[in-house]
Amino acid sequence: MKQEDPTAYTKAPGDRLTHAAGKQLAIYALAAVALLVAVMFVLNALAGLTSSAAGMSSMAVDVENNTITSYLREEPPQMDSMRASDAVSAIVMYHVMEGLLRFDADGELVGGVAERWEQDGTNVTFWLRDNARWSNGEPVTAHDFEFAWKHLLSPSVGSQYAFILYPILNAEKANNGEVSTDEVGVEAIDDFTLQVTLETPIAYFDQMVGYVTYLPVNEEFYHQTAGRYGADADQMIYNGPFMMTSWVHGASMQLVKNPYYWDADRIKLDGINFAHMTSDSNTLLNLFKDGQIAIADLTAEMLDEAMLRNWSLNQFMEGTVFYTEFNHRPERLTSNYNLRKALSLVHDSSELVNRVIKLPGYLPGESLFPNWIQGVEGPFREEYPVPNSPPDVELAREHLALALEELGLEELPPLVFLSSETPVARIQAEYYQEVFRRDLGIELLIDAQIFRQRLQKMTDGEFDLVGAGWGPDYNDPLTFADLFASWNLNNRGRYSNPALDAQVRIAQTSLDRKERLDAFGEIQRILLEDVVIMPDYERGYVYVTDPQVRGIVRHVFGSETDFTHAWIEPGE
Amino acid sequence: MWWYTCKRLLQGLVTVWFIATATFIGMHNVPGDPLSGERATNAAIRANLEARYGLDRPVTEQYFIYMGNMLRGDFGISYTQQNREVNDIIREHFPVSATLGILAVMFAALGGILWGALTALYRNRLPDYIIMFLVILGISVPSFVFAALGQLGLVNLNSLTGVSILPVAGWGTVSHMLLPAMVLGLGTMAYMTRLMRSSMLEVMSSDYIRTARAKGLSPTRIFTRHQLRNAVLPVITVLGPAIAAITTGGFVVELVFAIPGLGRYFVQAVQQLDYTVIMGTTVFYGAFLVFMVILVDLVYGWIDPRVRLQ
Numbered sequence: 001m002k003q004e005d006p007t008a009y010t011k012a013p014g015d016r017l018t019h020a021a022g023k024q025l026a027i028y029a030l031a032a033v034a035l036l037v038a039v040m041f042v043l044n045a046l047a048g049l050t051s052s053a054a055g056m057s058s059m060a061v062d063v064e065n066n067t068i069t070s071y072l073r074e075e076p077p078q079m080d081s082m083r084a085s086d087a088v089s090a091i092v093m094y095h096v097m098e099g100l101l102r103f104d105a106d107g108e109l110v111g112g113v114a115e116r117w118e119q120d121g122t123n124v125t126f127w128l129r130d131n132a133r134w135s136n137g138e139p140v141t142a143h144d145f146e147f148a149w150k151h152l153l154s155p156s157v158g159s160q161y162a163f164i165l166y167p168i169l170n171a172e173k174a175n176n177g178e179v180s181t182d183e184v185g186v187e188a189i190d191d192f193t194l195q196v197t198l199e200t201p202i203a204y205f206d207q208m209v210g211y212v213t214y215l216p217v218n219e220e221f222y223h224q225t226a227g228r229y230g231a232d233a234d235q236m237i238y239n240g241p242f243m244m245t246s247w248v249h250g251a252s253m254q255l256v257k258n259p260y261y262w263d264a265d266r267i268k269l270d271g272i273n274f275a276h277m278t279s280d281s282n283t284l285l286n287l288f289k290d291g292q293i294a295i296a297d298l299t300a301e302m303l304d305e306a307m308l309r310n311w312s313l314n315q316f317m318e319g320t321v322f323y324t325e326f327n328h329r330p331e332r333l334t335s336n337y338n339l340r341k342a343l344s345l346v347h348d349s350s351e352l353v354n355r356v357i358k359l360p361g362y363l364p365g366e367s368l369f370p371n372w373i374q375g376v377e378g379p380f381r382e383e384y385p386v387p388n389s390p391p392d393v394e395l396a397r398e399h400l401a402l403a404l405e406e407l408g409l410e411e412l413p414p415l416v417f418l419s420s421e422t423p424v425a426r427i428q429a430e431y432y433q434e435v436f437r438r439d440l441g442i443e444l445l446i447d448a449q450i451f452r453q454r455l456q457k458m459t460d461g462e463f464d465l466v467g468a469g470w471g472p473d474y475n476d477p478l479t480f481a482d483l484f485a486s487w488n489l490n491n492r493g494r495y496s497n498p499a500l501d502a503q504v505r506i507a508q509t510s511l512d513r514k515e516r517l518d519a520f521g522e523i524q525r526i527l528l529e530d531v532v533i534m535p536d537y538e539r540g541y542v543y544v545t546d547p548q549v550r551g552i553v554r555h556v557f558g559s560e561t562d563f564t565h566a567w568i569e570p571g572e
Numbered sequence: 573m574w575w576y577t578c579k580r581l582l583q584g585l586v587t588v589w590f591i592a593t594a595t596f597i598g599m600h601n602v603p604g605d606p607l608s609g610e611r612a613t614n615a616a617i618r619a620n621l622e623a624r625y626g627l628d629r630p631v632t633e634q635y636f637i638y639m640g641n642m643l644r645g646d647f648g649i650s651y652t653q654q655n656r657e658v659n660d661i662i663r664e665h666f667p668v669s670a671t672l673g674i675l676a677v678m679f680a681a682l683g684g685i686l687w688g689a690l691t692a693l694y695r696n697r698l699p700d701y702i703i704m705f706l707v708i709l710g711i712s713v714p715s716f717v718f719a720a721l722g723q724l725g726l727v728n729l730n731s732l733t734g735v736s737i738l739p740v741a742g743w744g745t746v747s748h749m750l751l752p753a754m755v756l757g758l759g760t761m762a763y764m765t766r767l768m769r770s771s772m773l774e775v776m777s778s779d780y781i782r783t784a785r786a787k788g789l790s791p792t793r794i795f796t797r798h799q800l801r802n803a804v805l806p807v808i809t810v811l812g813p814a815i816a817a818i819t820t821g822g823f824v825v826e827l828v829f830a831i832p833g834l835g836r837y838f839v840q841a842v843q844q845l846d847y848t849v850i851m852g853t854t855v856f857y858g859a860f861l862v863f864m865v866i867l868v869d870l871v872y873g874w875i876d877p878r879v880r881l882q
Contacts, residue, residue: 020791021693021799025686028800032682039678040746043671058739071830077653085609158621160609176616231655249656249664250832251743276742278830282720283741286727287830290740452845453604459612471610489612 058275060294061548063570067271068294068549068563071287073279075250080230081215082152085160087471087560090212094559095255095272097215097240100126100145100194101206103558105551105565109210109475113140113239114194121201122169128192133260134218135238142188144216150174150181151222152213161213164473167205169197203511204476210557211474241267241564250277268551268567294546295561300358306544315361317540319556320471321370321480323533324417324432327464328495333415334464338403340531343465345389345396346439347432347534356431357424360542365535367524368470368480372556376517380477384521386528393439400440414443418463421448425467428536432465458492466493467536475557477520478507484523484532493532500526547571573873580869584862591858592851596638599850600631606651606845625651625847638851647852652844658852661837666856668743669826669833673819675749676757680818681811683761685804688768692776692803703765710762718755719828726751741830752829756822760814764807772803812868816861 076089102112114126132140152159155177166172169185185197233247242255253274288296326334350364366386375383419429433444472479485504486496507519553562622628647658691700823835841849
């Protein structure tokens with residue numbers, strides 16, 4: 001036997017050995033599988049301790065129990081309405097809570113806890129219905145609103161959305177710690193009458209009351225939670241159509257119909273199971289295909305398959321407008337009008353949306369004011385149209401030459417484009433880089449940063465151009481219009497123009513609808529003529545829903561995805 | 573042995589302290605403001621938030637306060653989830669990652685030994701070529717590709733058969749764990765297969781196997797008692813680091829399969845500059861890794877006294 005060659009060893013006399021070893025390995029494999037199964041049973045028991053997915057069906061539509069299953073894009077940071085500032089928390093909040101006013105299936109404001117309301121100058125009075133109840137059976141009173149609003153305005157709470165209450169008398173001062181919150185103009189005259197005094201008469205206060213920050217909080221319960229209000233399902237009480245029965249952090253959230261809700265007859269579903277928390281669009285599509293969630297957003301590459309499968313597609317504008325903002329600080333090159341004009345003349349938002357981004361549901365941006373905004377009678381953008389300005393490379397070069405002359409430069413140094421690191425932002429930045437180089441010979445340096453770093457650089461003014469966006473807070477054009485007012489802290493390009501400021505003041509204080517909209521029209525004109533920004537796109541989504549679920553509503557205001565009007569229609 | 577254990581533990585503590593300090597310094601030097609939000613806040617609110625998180629003090633003072641709290645096992649409150657403690661986050665989400673990790677490691681180890689032994693037995697024959705090709709695939713293809721492919725395959729399988737064989741994503745029962753654990757363990761399994769193969773080949777050509785055959789022992793006995801047992805030792809030694817790596821490195825798999833593990837918090841905290849969660853998860857994972865390595869060293873020292881002397 002030639003021991004030096006192990007191959008020969010296993011082959012020649014070892015065939016018997018290999019055979020026996022193969023048998024042994026088979027036995028070993030069986031033992032391994034048995035061990036794995038045993039371990040899995042143990043783990044199953046352990047997993048039962050760490051989560052509680054059981055209890056509700058995991059099917060997209062459960063006809064028998066009248067429940068549906070959906071998902072959340074991410075774990076809601078918290079369910080404390082006084083502190084919440086994100087869209088996902090708002091989705092859940094609008095299902096389990098109800099404010100003075102709520103949004104109906106058409107997105108219109110109607111009475112919620114308030115039966116009726118009346119505005120007379122700076123005085124707004126809400127008359128509350130007496131049959132609204134918390135999920136512990138106690139009535140929802142005007143005191144619950146007074147407590148929540150005053151509490152969140154106190155500087156120690158540090159609410160990021162406190163500014164949305166600033167139209168109320170002394171709210172801003174109280175929030176800055178200048179006066180006590182007792183002096184804020186909110187008073188519960190009795191259990192069912194809430195008197196609000198405004199700083200100045202404004203036309204859009206009711207629209208703001210629809211926002212999450214204006215939701216009520218039960219004071220007694222709030223103090224029982226000792227700082228953990230809204231941290232878990234049992235750390236809050238509910239007055240909305242649904243109540244939360246379980247919240248497994250990062251995994252799932254279950255809502256069941258709230259029997260104490262005053263208008264419970266209106267609610268047709270018995271439960272909503274947010275069974276997954278993920279933003280991975282492929283995972284969500286796979287879950288939808290597998291019949292485990294009732295709704296899913298689609299990306300461009302999924303459209304063909306959706307057509308092939310004959311899914312019913314829906315579309316909705318999410319509300320946010322994206323634009324490229326210039327740095328207007330005097331020391332920056334982009335403070336030069338002719339340079340901005342030159343860049344804007346080669347910028348083509350329809351090419352960007354249709355040939356570069358190519359996401360379904362997106363619209364080319366033309367103005368800071370999105371398409372869905374309402375004017376005096378019809379859509380705002382029809383009443384105050386944006387002048388058509390197609391790209392013009394010749395004219396752009398003339399403006400560039402002027403700009404160089406004014407700046408006293410031979411050649412333009414590279415400009416910095418601050419961008420976020422999302423895939424869409426990246427291709428957008430690369431598109432500009434190519435267009436500016438091709439048409440104007442301007443070098444663009446892309447500075448891609450994660451969210452908080454980008455915000456810091458925006459605030460510090462470390463950019464020439466920045467890809468920015470703005471989502472509306474309340475249903476009035478002012479939510480966009482005051483963005484470039486010189487005093488607005490969100491005006492991170494530090495644009496300052498007395499003419500624009502004056503129009504913002506008119507829009508803020510006037511009670512005449514025509515006068516206000518004229519002011520918005522003027523603001524739109526200034527923004528475009530002075531090239532304060534270059535509008536890029538309006539974000540929208542294309543989504544599919546399970547054919548058995550009807551009445552899912554998606555709107556800009558209120559819950560982004562609203563199941564409170566939905567019902568199940570059993571098919572086949 | 574005791575002295576050796578103490579020495580190793582002390583070294584581990586210093587390592588963890590170093591990890592904590594380096595993370596603290598790095599984190600505070602990254603540009604960006606953990607308290608900033610989409611909407612600009614006024615000075616008064618900012619000052620209050622800074623006071624709540626102790627950011628109004630000098631960084632060195634913050635460091636000592638933080639280290640003091642950490643020694644008492646308090647990692648503080650999250651910045652993004654303002655009423656949730658980092659301790660709660662770790663307590664609720666680490667068991668999920670650990671469960672998935674244990675299953676993945678078992679899968680990797682058992683599979684690796686089996687395939688490794690097979691390839692060695694059938695060296696340079698067809699089964700060897702097939703398995704080694706798959707092994708190279710398993711080592712070189714990143715896990716998110718397998719995760720996506722696996723999930724897609726499952727969707728098609730479920731719709732083809734008309735019954736839900738395994739859930740596509742989510743967490744809760746053991747059926748949810750199966751596919752993610754397999755995907756997570758795949759890379760390690762491939763690595764262990766190679767390790768097992770080479771160590772098995774070495775054993776097979778060694779003198780004592782020849783002696784055993786010469787003694788007239790049955791092939792079954794030679795295989796189980798002499799070959800497998802000796803060949804498996806190197807595989808066991810990489811098990812410790814593998815457990816730590818798999819348990820802490822499941823971020824992608826957790827994302828694709830929508831699993832509420834700690835990996836997601838670990839990565840998102842950095843993106844959101846959530847100081848306390850960054851510190852909490854990094855120190856926790858760091859300590860876990862260090863502990864696993866020490867454990868393996870100790871077991872090694874117990875098996876092989878020569879290690880202790882060095």
